[in-house]
Amino acid sequence: MSEPAQAATACTDGPLLEALMAEVAVGDQDAYRRIYRALLGPVFGLVLRVLRDPAQSEEVAQEVMLEVWQCAARYRPERGAVVPWVMTMAHRRAVDRVRQAQRTSAREERAAAHAHTTAFDEVAEAVEDRLEHERLRRCLTALTGLQRQSLTLAYYRGLTYQEVADLVHAPLSTVKTRMRDGLVRLRDCLGVHP
Helix, strand or coil, X not given: CCHHHHHHHHHHCHHHHHHHHHHHHCCCHHHHHHHHHHHHHHHHHHHHHHHCCHHHHHHHHHHHHHHHHHHHHHCCHHHCCXXXXXXXXXXXXXXXXXXXXXXXXXXXXXHHHHHHHHHHHHHHHHHHHHHHHHHHHHHHHCCCHHHHHHHHHHHHCCCCHHHHHXXXXXXXXXXXXXXXXXXXHHHHHHCCCC
């Protein structure tokens, strides 16, 4: 009898499968090969009907057949035939894979929602920065010309007191005083309390 014919017979012959399972339970690799050939097709078919993805179905079918090897000693013929026992394992594995995919999808959706919230926070932060700049600009216009010019040169262009004094053609002590007075007026205008 050819191997495919033996596999087809083994798939329908309950007593033969039970005998093979008993041999697999004690580590007989040849018996496992025969069971593997007989059951891989039906296991793959069942898993494919649940998952609808051939690549994942192949992977799950391999996991089921490995589980048959590892759990053969737990098989009890009095509780049922080999094929339903293996098919139950296959169905459970396939359903577990579907649930795992659903959990992964839910996790990704939560992460995307969180990322969307973060983007909103960034927009809110940008708006807040813009409002602060507007308040600062308004307060700067309330300063005297020398105060505004000195503070702008020092804080926005990074110049030293001496460089500011040289550019505005004023004594160093005058520039320092005007900058100090300008900072006090800015603090009061912005509502910043020391």
